[in-house]
Amino acid sequence: MKKPLLATEFLDRARRHYGDKEAVLATTGERYTYDELGERADGFSAALRARGVEKGDRVAVLDPNTHYHLEAAYGAMQIGAIHTPLNYRLVPSDFEYILDDAGVKAIYADYEYAEKIDAIRDDVPTETFVTNDPDAVESDGEWESFDEVIAESTEYDRPEMDEDEIITINYTSGTTGDPKGVCRTHRTETLHAYLVTAHQEIRDDDVYLWTLPMFHVNGWGHVFAVTGAGARHVCTRGVDAASIFEAIREEGVSYLCAAPTVLNMLLDYHREHDPETVGDNPVRVATAGAAPPEATIRTVEDEFGWYLKHVYGATETGPLITTSDARRFFDQDDPARFAVKKRQGIGYIGTEVRVVDEDGEDVPHDGETIGEIVVRGNQVMDGYWEKPEETDEAFNDRVEGYYHTGDLATVDENGMINIQDRKKDIIISGGENISSIELEDTLFDHETVADVAVIPAPSEKWGETPKAFVVPTSGDPESPGVTSDDLVQFCRERIATYKVPGEIEFVAELPKTATGKIQKYELREREWEEEGRMVGEG
Template sequence: MELLLPNSANSCPLTTLGFLERAASAYTDCPSIVYNNTRYTWSETHRRCLRLASSLSSVGIERGHVVSVVAPNVPPMYELQFGVPMSGAILNNINTRLDAHTLSVLLQHSESKLVFVDHLSSSLVLEALSLFPLDINTPQLVLIDDADDDAAASTAPTSPPTVDFIDTYEGFVEEGDPKFKWVRPKSEWDPMVLNYTSGTTSAPKGVVVSHRGIYMMTVNSLIDWAVPHQPVLLWTLPIFHANGWSYPWGMAAVGGTNICLRKFDASTIYNLIKKHGVSHMCGAPVVLNMISSSPNFEPVKNPVQIRTAGAPPPAPVLARTESLGFVVSHGYGLTETAGIVVSCAWKPEWNELPDSERARLKARQGVKTIGLTDVDVVDRETGESVKRDGLTQGEVVLRGATVMMGYFKDPEESSRCINGDEDGLFYTGDVGVVHPDGYLEIKDRSKDVIISGGENISSSEVESVLYSHPLVNEVAVVARPDQFWGETPCAFVSLKNEFTQKPTEEEIIEFCRARLPRYMAPRTVIFSEQLPKTSTGKVQKFLLRKIAKSMIS
């Protein structure tokens, strides 16, 4: 046996990019993408992605270069998940809700060579590039002009100056070679994606995941959710969120139909489900709340599988959503794990329980998926596992194939959260408990992070802006529970005594909105003469969280 070693026939690098080749053969004329009046088959999508990769190579994009995308869930966004890495480049999806300053910081930090820009984000990206220092080259731009969305085009503030763009997306695709030989990774450990997460500080952290990690996450996600062949997936989850939890590549593996949409509300979701026979959806708990709170949302005729993660969904929201014909699968993951790695595996005997008890059980995060080696909750000081009593809290730690390679250009932060020992662990910073049946339940996300509508908000970044207000003396920002968004920022503010002029809550909020993306600005401001502190002068945020929690909206 010792003579049987790995060889070139059995050690090809794992990559999800080959899924597209198979889809073109196995699901040739089956629908791949549907968006308004646009329809593509899998053979067409395969050719378009090859042309896209070819054009990227022709403009100088090489193996290891970073190519960024600022776009919603329109067809080009889906194609770019394949086309960019097929050119050898590293794919960097960027949140469309960022402000120009943050976007500029990310583009500089990633050293992005080219950016694909949705036409509604063109002004934002151009403003971000104007903030680059003079000694740093700005990336090339390609404009995604959504010709199949008259409503979106009519809301564009101004026509983007085309002189700043080297081409339109369709022109860029047309110029490419459909017979292009795509660039395979030399090693499955080659970086494939770079995704930024705010984490617990205001400094951006670039999460790097390899081809191997994405491959394992994609297969893991399909199996754990029991995705069948040729499902119909409605893209209610932004693809810029951890690459849509790896389902763009997963849909190619099973020949699914991707129903793309630029933006949505409850009526849009309902109409698309009826029109296209949607079978699967993903989204943060805010999507569940949107569906279940709509007075006009009727029960669906056929069950729709919906996977949720991002924040613990309230049990009442789960119950209301399932009463409308949705089958909710709840899980837990991070940008650092490329998708969901813990899920609430459902037990048949739970079906006999009352609705409220079923919803309570389903609100728990669950057990490790097959792609994860270990999940545990440990005492950070001792490293010992906490009691499985559902009460003793500790830090959630993970180990498995999908855990990131590390943070880009940040070895110190990488080593802080990843233990490099033989039995190393990834320390998530999230607080949880383990129930007697072995199921994990998250009790609190990282203490400085607020998750609003699936978006991570750094409380320290909001605090920094508030501290720049001339009348503010001290400030602390914590999460306030919200029935729609899950959480919203709540600011506790003490004012300087030397000023007789006192700002109102509305003025403080508008001050933040002028300096931050709108979703990061506080929704609530509480004025206090003095913030509670420890003997060493640290603000006791746990006391403020209790106050905010009592104010659930």
């Protein structure tokens, strides 16, 4: 028989079987059972319906990793509205574009970020504005209290829903122009959550610590997978090393996600303070994208006593499509395992991951020949929101019917992929995608900048960080007429903080081809010559 795959089923299951069990430890110290979490989500569903939100309308959520995000997301999805999570690191102009592009009808925004929405609320189609603390928001417009609106009623009619209907839109970071809305259906969200449950070994006795942003591809599917398993969510308001170790000890955290940046933060804190690294449960940690250095993995496993899983994907792919946790290819007691764990790994169950050349043919599995990673699987997006041409290009560039990631990799004899470089000029710093083009355009707006090229440079803290090579209008790098600090501040006033260059170097000229195209490859090669490859692996 065929049963529709619906994203709402995850909370339904948790309420059905784990209603009286603890679901969430809030950042404010309250503890909610799944019955209580579900009732609060019901209240938000009823409040949205009372304010005219219908099935298919977009509801944005701008929140750090608090219980409000979970309640708002499920509250929206229960009435068939499309959950649209927002990156809280963006600036008001970014929010204006996304809210307008998606036609967002209602938004829940945490008090810490609501003023960013206030700055553009008259220029977007959004009609309903809800926050968790209206008194903390300095605003000329009205913000309703989340806790007050959910107390109005918990009665609502859940509409008929189909598994192929869109239920979430996750916006990319706009690395090649304006951000694109990645459309995910009930089916893609559900099957991705099933895959995460299997490969990340999520069980009902897990205690999951939210260090990964919930906005980031719905927190890699853990919004669904952890909830559906009936496990516990431990919420946070950002990443703090001391708090992470404390939560692990006091709450018995068994699972968390940590970008290489976060792992480095934990290593630094551990070296200085030597905290206990395990509580009542063994700990496993997932890291994604560019692999951390072998020394980091070794410390995490041998000194912390944690088990590390390295996974890989993109916003468009669910995100997770590969894992290095292939235990028949390494011995957990053998130091040689780190070489395996640094790879992006093999495809998830039911996921076809290929590395192809310019003609769309699979590269040899020799660990040397480089091609582009393409993928198809049930967790891959259906397309971009109202962008059919971009969707067609993403799925049909080298190989028809596969999503093209833009990442360049090799494949070894066991079919494990290993990323070498990036097809597009994307910088991934601390888990965030940064467009070198956007940063270059920003710097070009400064009157003292004649030419500029931005590349990823190695960073112990962030994996990689933007570095700008600037040709000053004076023509003299020794007397550029502006300081690096001036240009950094210029960028801070115009783009999100995480996109600001970590370093600026003044140069007399940039390496160019005969036709005038900047040869970024030469700049990257120079910056990464001590690293062995040109992706940020610390």
